[in-house]
Amino acid sequence: MKLVLLGAPGAGKGTQATKIAEKYGVTHISTGDIFRKNLKEGTPVGLKAKAYIDKGQLVPDEVTCEIVAERLKEADCKTGYMLDGFPRNVMQAEALDKMSAPDLVLNIAVDLDKLMARLTGRRVCSACGESYHVSTFSGNKCTKCGGDVIQRADDNEETVGKRLKVYTDQTQPLIDYYKAQGKLAEVDGMKAIDDVFAEIVTVLDALA
Ligand code: AP5
Ligand code: MG
Ligand code: ZN
Numbered sequence: 001m002k003l004v005l006l007g008a009p010g011a012g013k014g015t016q017a018t019k020i021a022e023k024y025g026v027t028h029i030s031t032g033d034i035f036r037k038n039l040k041e042g043t044p045v046g047l048k049a050k051a052y053i054d055k056g057q058l059v060p061d062e063v064t065c066e067i068v069a070e071r072l073k074e075a076d077c078k079t080g081y082m083l084d085g086f087p088r089n090v091m092q093a094e095a096l097d098k099m100s101a102p103d104l105v106l107n108i109a110v111d112l113d114k115l116m117a118r119l120t121g122r123r124v125c126s127a128c129g130e131s132y133h134v135s136t137f138s139g140n141k142c143t144k145c146g147g148d149v150i151q152r153a154d155d156n157e158e159t160v161g162k163r164l165k166v167y168t169d170q171t172q173p174l175i176d177y178y179k180a181q182g183k184l185a186e187v188d189g190m191k192a193i194d195d196v197f198a199e200i201v202t203v204l205d206a207l208a
Contacts, residue, residue: 001026001080001207002100004087006174007108009163010115010122011189012196015131016108017084019197024204027076030084031064033129034071036152053154056162058088058170065095072100089170093177104207105178106200108189112164119160123149 001024005013014030021028035053038046045063052059068086071077083102087093096102121134127147140149154163178184187199 001082001204002102002104003080003082003204004096004102004105004178005082005084005108006105006171006178007189008110008112008115008167008171009160010118011108011110012193013084013108014129015193016197016200017082018130020082020200020204023201026080026082028082028084029068029071029077029086030129031059031068031086031088032084034067035059054159056154056159056166058166061089061091061095064088065092068096069099087174088166090173090177093174102178102183104185104203105174105183106203107175107178107184107186108196109186110189112168114190115164116157116160119155119163120157122155123151126150 003020003026005017007013014033017028017030020026032053035046035049039050039053040046045067048063049059058064064086068083072081077100081100083096087096118133123132123134123137124130125132125142125145125147126149128142128145130142130144132149137149141147142149154160175184185203187196187203189196191199
C-alpha cells in the first residue's frame with residue numbers, strides 16, 4: 001500500500017495514521033514528526049526547520065523532498081508507505097510522483113473554522129507522539145507509554161492562523177491534483193475519531 005493522508009492542520013492525519021499503521025502494518029512517515037525529532041536532537045536540519053515551523057510556514061521543498069527521498073529508501077518502505085503531511089504543495093506532489101507515486105490519496109475533509117479549537121487544545125506525547133485533546137484528557141503523562149504530554153510550540157493561535165492560510169493557499173490545490181489522477185478518496189473528518197477510522201477502513205478494504 002502506498003498511501004498519502006491529505007488534510008488541513010488538525011484534520012486528524014496523525015490520529016488516523018496511528019490507527020491505520022496498527023491495523024494494516026504500513027510504515028507511517030510524518031514529515032512534521034521528522035522535523036520535530038531533528039529539532040529535539042539539535043541537528044542542522046532541525047535548526048533550519050525550526051525557523052519555518054515557528055512561523056507556520058513550509059520548510060523549503062529541497063530540504064523536505066530530500067528527507068522523504070532518503071526515508072523511502074529504508075527497508076521498512078519496501079512494501080509501501082503512509083505519508084502524513086507530505087506532499088503539501090504541487091512541487092512536492094510532482095517530486096513524489098517521480099520518487100514513488102502513491103496508489104491512493106485519502107483526503108480527511110474538515111470545516112476549517114473548527115480547527116482553531118482542535119489545535120490550540122491539542123496536547124501530544126513528547127516520547128511517542130500520541131495526540132490528545134484537553135476536552136477529553138487532563139493528565140500530563142501519556143496513557144500509551146508514560147511519556148510527558150506537552151503542547152506543541154506551533155499550536156498557539158497566531159501560528160495556527162498562519163498554518164491554516166498556508167494550507168488554503170498551497171496544500172488544498174492537491175485535492176484537484178490527485179482527483180485529476182483518479183487517486184482521490186474522501187472521508188468526513190468532522191465525525192468522531194472512531195467513525196472517521198471506520199470510513200477509512202471501508203475505503204482501504206475495498207482496495208485489497
Ligand atoms: P505537521 O506536524 O504535519 O502539522 P500539520 O499539518 O499542521 O498537522 P497537524 O499535525 O497539526 O494535524 P493532524 O492532522 O496530524 O491532526 P491530529 O491528528 O494531531 O507540520 C508541522 C510543521 O512542519 C508545518 O507547519 C511545516 O512548517 C513543517 N512541515 C511538515 N511537513 C512539511 C512539508 N511536507 N513541507 C514543508 N514543511 C513541512 O489532531 C489534532 C487534534 O484534534 C488532536 O488534539 C486530536 O486529538 C483531535 N482530533 C483528531 N481527530 C478528531 C476528530 N475526528 N474529532 C475530534 N477531535 C479530533
Ligand atoms: Mg500531525
Ligand atoms: Zn507516549
